[in-house]
Amino acid sequence: MKHYPFNKALLVVSLLVLSACSSQPTTNDIAENTIGEKYKANEKAEIYLQLGVQYMQRGQRGDYDIALERLKKALSIDPNYPDAHNAIAVLYERIGQTEFAREHYERAVALNPRDSDAQNNYGQFLCKQNRWAEADAAFMKSLENPVYRTPEIPYINAALCATRSQNFDKSEAYLRKTLEINKNFPLALYQLANLYYDKKQFANARDYLKRYASVAKHTPQTLWLGVRIERMLHDKDSEASYAMLLRSEFPESEQTQLLNQSERQ
Incomplete structure (x- = not known):
């Protein structure tokens, strides 16, 4: 009998984690995690994005509705803001609106294909849809960034996805790569x-x-x-x-x- 991980969810990386104790990058760190210049977002759009992510993180009753409203507002101000597309995709996935999640993940990686966090999040989404090869490609794309701070996250996600697809040799290889890093x-x-x-x-x-x-x-x-x-x-x-x-x-x-x-x- 094959065993799934005790945490069956793949690891989603939020670009905009605002908690000071988090090991994930904040909005001020995005430039260090991408190749090239940071997208110059409209200031108001960035504020609405940060507010939306704060409500997403709280996760209390009604918070997702407020988060969705804030993220939609960010995108109404700046429709080409890749970080907002990534964040709203994560939210849509959490609330089970898969088609909207797919659209915004695709938009996020199209607007900034070198964004490692967005590629990782898109990869875990594809894996849940049993789109194994596409998921693996997204995880590997996220690793093309030489300054990505947490490459172990795409590797562990790629390993979990390989396990789900019963490709255990590939899973073992990715797990070993994860441990080489951490x-x-x-x-x-x-x-x-x-x-x-x-x-x-x-x-x-x-x-x-x-x-x-x-x-x-x-x-x-x-x-x-x-x-x-x-x-x-x-x-x-x-x-x-x-x-x-x-x-x-x-x-x-x-x-x-x-x-x-x-x-x-």
């Missing part, structure tokens, strides 16, 4: 552990899961994977340790139910 990227470590478990390379799976545990907190999915790895390696003490943690930390989880079922068989 050796402690938790999702990549988990995915490789999962992949090696599926390949019956249990010692390798154990190693990557241990690396995961050294940099991130366990989830029900990682603990259940640990149980299964140690079971296949006939390490009863380690299996019991994972099982105890799973039951104590996540007693109501689906994975705890699977554990209980497996022990009754």
Whole structure:
């Protein structure tokens, strides 16, 4: 049985994350993440864009409606503002308006094909539509920018997309590229552990899961994977340790139910 990532959503990069604690670029940093000059947006359009993204990030009841209104206003002021097209595409995708999302993603990358974040977001959108080859091309396009700050994001997304399309060799290659850039990227470590478990390379799976545990907190999915790895390696003490943690930390989880079922068989 092939296993999907514990966070099934691909990673969307918002160009306009306004939180000071975020590791993603802010509007002031866009020029550093693109080749060539930053698009000179209308000042009012940029203000409406920032307001729209703020409401998107809050995610409370009614916030998406306000965000959509603000982003539409930004585009009414400046119809060729690529960052606004990217942001409204992300919003339309979140609220399930797929066709509008597609139109604005396509507009964003057409207006600024060298925008790595927009290409990444478009790639994850295409992957969800099972348009595997086009998604992969968008992820690779995002990596053409030599000053892109977070190339591990398109690589991990390309890996997750390859997994969804059951191209596991490509997924492994992209996961390794992710770890070359960021050796402690938790999702990549988990995915490789999962992949090696599926390949019956249990010692390798154990190693990557241990690396995961050294940099991130366990989830029900990682603990259940640990149980299964140690079971296949006939390490009863380690299996019991994972099982105890799973039951104590996540007693109501689906994975705890699977554990209980497996022990009754």
